[in-house]
Amino acid sequence: MTGSDQPLARRLGTGDAVVIGLGAMIGAGIFVALGPAARAAGAGLLIGLAVAAVVAFCNATSSARLAALYPASGGTYLYGRKRLGDFWGYLAGWAFVVGKTASCAAMALTVGAYVWPGYAHAIAAVTVLALTAVNCTGVQKSARLTRVIVTIVLVVLAAVVVTLFGAEGSALSHIDVTDARVGGVLQSAGLLFFAFAGYARIATLGEEVRDPARVIPRAIPLALGIALTVYAAVAVAVLAVLGPDRLADAVAPLSEAAQAAGAHWLVPVVRVGAAVAALGALLALLLGVSRTTLAMARDRHLPHVLAAVHPRSQVPQRAELLIGLVVAVLAATADLRSAIGFSSFGVLIYYAIANVSALTLRSDEGRPAPPIPVLGVLGCVVLAFALPSASVVSGAAVIAVGAAVYGLRRACRAPGANSR
Template identity: 55%
Template sequence: MTTASPTPDGALARRLGLGDAIAIGLGSMIGAGVFSAFSPAAAAAGAGLLIGLLVAGFIAFCNATSSAQLAAQYPTSGGTYVYGRERLGEWPGFFAGWSFVIGKTASSAAMALTFATYAVPGPWVKPVAVIAVAALTVVNTLGVTRTALLTRILVAVSLVALTVAVVVGFTHTAASAGEPGPAVSAYGVLQSAGFLFFAFAGYARVATMGEEVVDPARTIPRAITTALSITLVVYALVALSALHAIGAAGLAQVAAPLTAVADTSGTAWPGGVIRVGAAAAALGALLAMIAGIGRTSLAMARNRDIPGWFSAVHPRFRVPYRAELVLGLVVCVLVAVTDLRAAIGFSSFGVLLYYLIANLSAWTQDRAHRRYPRVLAVAGAIGCVVLVATLPPGAIGAGVVVVAVGIGYRFVRLRFAARATGGGHGGEG
């Protein structure tokens, strides 16, 4: 049993032990991404996606350790948006925050499409995905957020579905398993790692809970390592079973890869279990993402890094309702004009840039605040750049344009601020 530490006035209670922290880490990672990311990864690397999975897991570990030691030094909300501002300056902080917002917005579209892909027949996927986004946006603006209990329930549902997929995959084989898959190349493996990085999203959530964890200096590193290791094992089993059941060629051609695995059983119930698991995980992830992006947007709006209009908080429900409503609209548009593979690629682009800033920030920390070897931050930064460079050209092009829009807005805003103050620095630090 975990004993809470004495809690000063205004501070959060330290009630989470190692087991709790590991559960939160698993709940953040084992979600809808595993139900969708293997298909584009197989299209990029064929059976080489197994190597890509290891690469993605290693880079995720480097990023998570950087986030953990930064969270210990700066125990406040805002994540790398705050760390970048504190360690590198306001521009890198803005770059991280903007990259997070655009990357997670694309993730929201991917989650909505994943939900609909598993829940309804093909022609209904986009309409149902749009309806899901609209409904959960309204839920968020009413002040309802996903609880820790719901997180555990969704993880349990997801793990049951993944267990069924693994058992079916290792015990049944489709004709496509014997077909040659896409050629394996170094570039394809790295591109598959970029896609699979999407499935690890959420590992840094443990690092952001330093104020609520008992003995955080010891507990957080162990929780991150354990949760990432368990997740990597689960994903490896899913990948191996899917390759056994339908092969790299079959995996690359389907939008709902684990449903295709279930179909090899010749019975209906495995597919039903997997559809329920994928749908539940996707809806839970989508609800949490809308809430998280809204609050990051709120922090950026308060600093005028995005228009201050987004900083409005609803007087009754106490949520950043303007940011969440606009976010919901943007995600609906993305769902309507893009497909799942493109959404995953664009999401990885933004999130990898976000963690690039996290690693660079961790590299600047002094010895007193460094909890991990500096080489991990260097490896994480290099890995993020390499994976971004190997994403599909369309994802890179769209990402560069959207990043440029954000940078352009902030540059113009600072110029106007400087003129308004008679040629000062316009708030730049």
């Protein structure tokens, strides 16, 4: 038996929520986005990191206030519908689902690339199916697994930072941001934003968090602050060893930095850490996408059959299974780098809608200081259109398709549409 309107169990505390957010962020950025960001801005990626962090903070603040007021699954899909109207909520949900489905594929491919490069696509698809099975058993088990993964990754990254800063070839003089171009910095910020977007998992799990009005506003900024500290330390350490030019050309930046520093023992450790980090990110991403799918299915923006919640595990198993199958197919066929830009575009549009939604809050509803959501909206729009042109074109096309589908469905439902 399943129930389409059965609520999800509130089993997650602050620690669990922070860990799920970290699991989504750490794997996405450290091992994937540093190289493309360096190609865009050189050492100026550090400025881009700061810009991305500011935009992410604004988004996190707006999301936290909205999630505390509306503690149910769906994230900005729900907030947009409540504050701006059905269309904007739908558009946010569409942008999130398509953008984060690409993110899931990217993380799965990262696992495959580090575990067995010659069979990266096959490993990626199998990984997605295995984690989908884990998610279907219950969110608490997913949170416990994510906690183990985050611990391992943080230990590996700490070892990388300490080793690189202590290496003979390490020199902070390699880091010169004076030649950074504004366009390159903004593009690097857009790419690095991909690394910060994991805190959305906390908001989309709002229906499963205990005391959401207290837990969510604490968990989101805490997870973001930890991730920023880790990102900054690793980025500076890698730049100090490789310099911006070598980092821009590096396929596996942390592994190449370890080799350049003469720490050959660290290379296999980094490979394992990268695979584990991507695994943790994928686990949390699958959770978030399935919960937004659940919320959209409840409102019949997606097939209502996906709104079923299993009575024993109390998770949306049909949504979990569908998303898992779609991601597995993408992971078996997609390109890793193109997925990053496409995902960033979709997620930035999603957060732009979140910030506009936060602007409509009253003071008694926990409205943030107005400059925060205003800066968030502007930052999201600027970074989205500063991304590589291919990402902007493909992302905008998919968003337009979603809007067109919504319009067609509304037209078909209009009075008299079926009477002709």
